[in-house]
Amino acid sequence: MHTSFNSTTRSVWSFVALGVLLILSEAIYDLVFANLAYSISGTTLAVTTTYAIGYSAEILVTLLGAGFIDRFNKWKLFIATQLANIAVFALAVFVLRIYDRSVEWVWFFAFFVDLIHQYSRLLMFALIPFLFTADNIPRINGLLATFNGIARTLGPVIGALVIFNFGLSISLLASIAFMLAALALTISLSALNEKTSTLDICSTSFAQRFQESVTGASRATVDLLRAPRWRYFLASYATCLLVVSVLALLWVPLLRGFHGFSEAQTGYLFSVGAAGAIAGGLALRASGQASRVPGTILLSHLIMISGVCITLCLRGNIWFAGTGMFVFQFGTTLYFRTTASAIQLTVPKEIIGSWYGSIDFISRFAGLVGTLLAGWAYDKLGTYAIYSILLLLLALSSFNWRGSRQARWLVNT
Numbered sequence: 001m002h003t004s005f006n007s008t009t010r011s012v013w014s015f016v017a018l019g020v021l022l023i024l025s026e027a028i029y030d031l032v033f034a035n036l037a038y039s040i041s042g043t044t045l046a047v048t049t050t051y052a053i054g055y056s057a058e059i060l061v062t063l064l065g066a067g068f069i070d071r072f073n074k075w076k077l078f079i080a081t082q083l084a085n086i087a088v089f090a091l092a093v094f095v096l097r098i099y100d101r102s103v104e105w106v107w108f109f110a111f112f113v114d115l116i117h118q119y120s121r122l123l124m125f126a127l128i129p130f131l132f133t134a135d136n137i138p139r140i141n142g143l144l145a146t147f148n149g150i151a152r153t154l155g156p157v158i159g160a161l162v163i164f165n166f167g168l169s170i171s172l173l174a175s176i177a178f179m180l181a182a183l184a185l186t187i188s189l190s191a192l193n194e195k196t197s198t199l200d201i202c203s204t205s206f207a208q209r210f211q212e213s214v215t216g217a218s219r220a221t222v223d224l225l226r227a228p229r230w231r232y233f234l235a236s237y238a239t240c241l242l243v244v245s246v247l248a249l250l251w252v253p254l255l256r257g258f259h260g261f262s263e264a265q266t267g268y269l270f271s272v273g274a275a276g277a278i279a280g281g282l283a284l285r286a287s288g289q290a291s292r293v294p295g296t297i298l299l300s301h302l303i304m305i306s307g308v309c310i311t312l313c314l315r316g317n318i319w320f321a322g323t324g325m326f327v328f329q330f331g332t333t334l335y336f337r338t339t340a341s342a343i344q345l346t347v348p349k350e351i352i353g354s355w356y357g358s359i360d361f362i363s364r365f366a367g368l369v370g371t372l373l374a375g376w377a378y379d380k381l382g383t384y385a386i387y388s389i390l391l392l393l394l395a396l397s398s399f400n401w402r403g404s405r406q407a408r409w410l411v412n413t
Contacts, residue, residue, distance in 0.1 A: 011131055011192060016143050018185045019124060020151040025178035026117055027155020028162065029089070030054075032171050033110045036096065039168065040103045053107050054114035059364050061115045062122065066357020069126045070350060075190035078123045082183045085116040089176045096169035122360070126353045129344045131193055137344050138284065138293060141337040145281030149333065153274040223355075232400060234362055237339060239397040240301075241363040242370035243390050244332055247308070250386070251325070258383045259316050269322050276326035280333030293345065294401075296338045301398035303331030308391055312384070 033054075037046040068077065092109040099105045132140050162171045251273075255266045284296070307328025314320045347355045377386050 008132075008136075011189065012136075012140065012143065014185050014189050014192070015124075015128075015131065015140070016147050018182055018189070019144050020147050021178045021182040021185065022117070022120055022124075023148050023151040024155050024158065025175040025182070027152060028159040028178070029113055029172060029175045031156055031159035032163065032168055032175075033106055033113075035163065036106045036168050037103050040101055040106065046103050050107060050110050054110045055364075055368060057111045057115035058118040059361060059368070061118050062357050062361045062364065065119055066122055066360075067354045069123060069353025069357070074123060074127055074130070074353075075186070078120065078127070078186055079183065079190070081116055081119050081123065082179055082186060085113065085120070086176055086179050086183070088112050088116060089172050089179065093169055093172045093176075096172075100169065122353065122357060125340065125344070125356055129347075129349045129352060131189075134345055138338070138341045141341050141344075142281055142284030145284055145333045145337040146278055147281070149274060149278035149281055152277070153271070233342075234359065236397045236401040237359065238363045238366035239393050239400075240304075240335060241367045243304075243393050243397075244336075245367035246370045246390060247328070254311070254383065255321065259318075259321055261318060261321070265318060269318070269325055272322045273325040273329040276329030277333045279326070280330040281337065283330070284334055284337055293338055293342050296334060297342065297401055298398060300331045300335035300338060301394055301401065303334065304328055305391055305394050305398075307331055308387060308394075312387055 033050050034047050037050045040046070088109065092113070095105055096109070128137060128140060158174070159171065162174045166173075251270070252266065255261045255269055261269070307324050307326070307330070309324070310327060311321050311324025313324070343356055343359065344352070377389075381389075
């Protein structure tokens with residue numbers, strides 16, 4: 001019993017550390033690629049194009065690659081994915097040192113790095129139900145939210161220090177260092193949890209599994225849209241992702257244009273928001289139980305709505321704006337980590353890769369459409385109008401979740 005407890009504890013902290021290392025690697029390469037694009041071209045369009053290309057790669061791999069997760073050994077896929085990412089990083093360092101005036105090479109590597117990195121995230125998500133019991137899944141997601149929030153806060157700081165001391169392209173070596181550490185942890189975890197490697201190996205031929213994998217997420221998408229309780233869930237989830245994606249894009253114009261804060265004040269407020277994300281993870285870790293998942297998802301909607309209202313409450317008041325951003329990020333973390341628990345608790349482990357891939361694809365597509373429309377709508381309609389629309393969408397999402405069959409089914413899980 002004592003040995004089993006120690007093994008579980010080691011798996012928990014190793015898994016959390018693995019997530020932190022991947023986020024630190026991502027934070028550095030995001031900063032490097034964005035700065036490279038701007039340094040080479042001198043235009044903001046090149047920077048936004050870099051992010052758009054990376055986002056399109058994430059959507060692509062989610063749709064086409066998720067099916068492989070259910071039909072091949074997850075640990076081997078995870079290790080192969082990380083080895084591939086390390087190889088791409090190493091090639092990027094070499095090429096970008098030579099072709100240092102070509103933004104097209106930056107876009108090329110941003111596409112493939114984001115594509116492979118997103119696949120690592122999908123694999124981590126799919127491994128959780130195999131590694132941990134149902135009662136522990138909400139707490140694991142709370143731990144991940146807490147430490148991932150810390151990593152997202154520290155990542156840009158570490159990236160800035162590395163860039164300042166070593167230059168842009170060579171700074172990708174720091175991403176490689178974090179990926180190598182993540183690879184070592186993955187190998188250690190796979191050895192510690194060998195049983196999870198045998199649960200997902202099919203008896204069918206390699207050719208048949210490969211063929212099924214290519215269409216796995218697409219077929220799962222059709223199945224999801226046919227199931228009423230999952231349509232409710234998708235409508236709520238996609239709506240929230242759209243709102244959060246738009247708000248992430250609009251924080252700067254809101255703080256600078258609407259409230260009139262300086263660049264330094266805006267930076268401080270973003271840090272306050274990051275602290276809210278960490279606090280949300282701590283709250284989820286302390287109270288995370290499978291039976292509380294439906295209620296927590298509904299509560300997180302109300303917290304997000306409150307955060308947006310507080311942010312808009314008093315124009316030019318930095319204390320209200322900071323409090324609103326803290327509350328909103330607190331609610332956002334609660335929502336996304338708890339919905340992750342909902343998916344991991346309800347979807348059969350044997351198909352979680354395909355189903356989560358389709359859920360992520362539909363939601364990301366909705367978020368992308370919302371983000372593309374947000375800039376135009378903000379300039380045309382004004383602050384109060386666009387935020388009123390966003391608040392209405394959050395309210396509709398909360399009512400949809402409250403009445404959904406998914407929520408009632410989760411209570412009985």
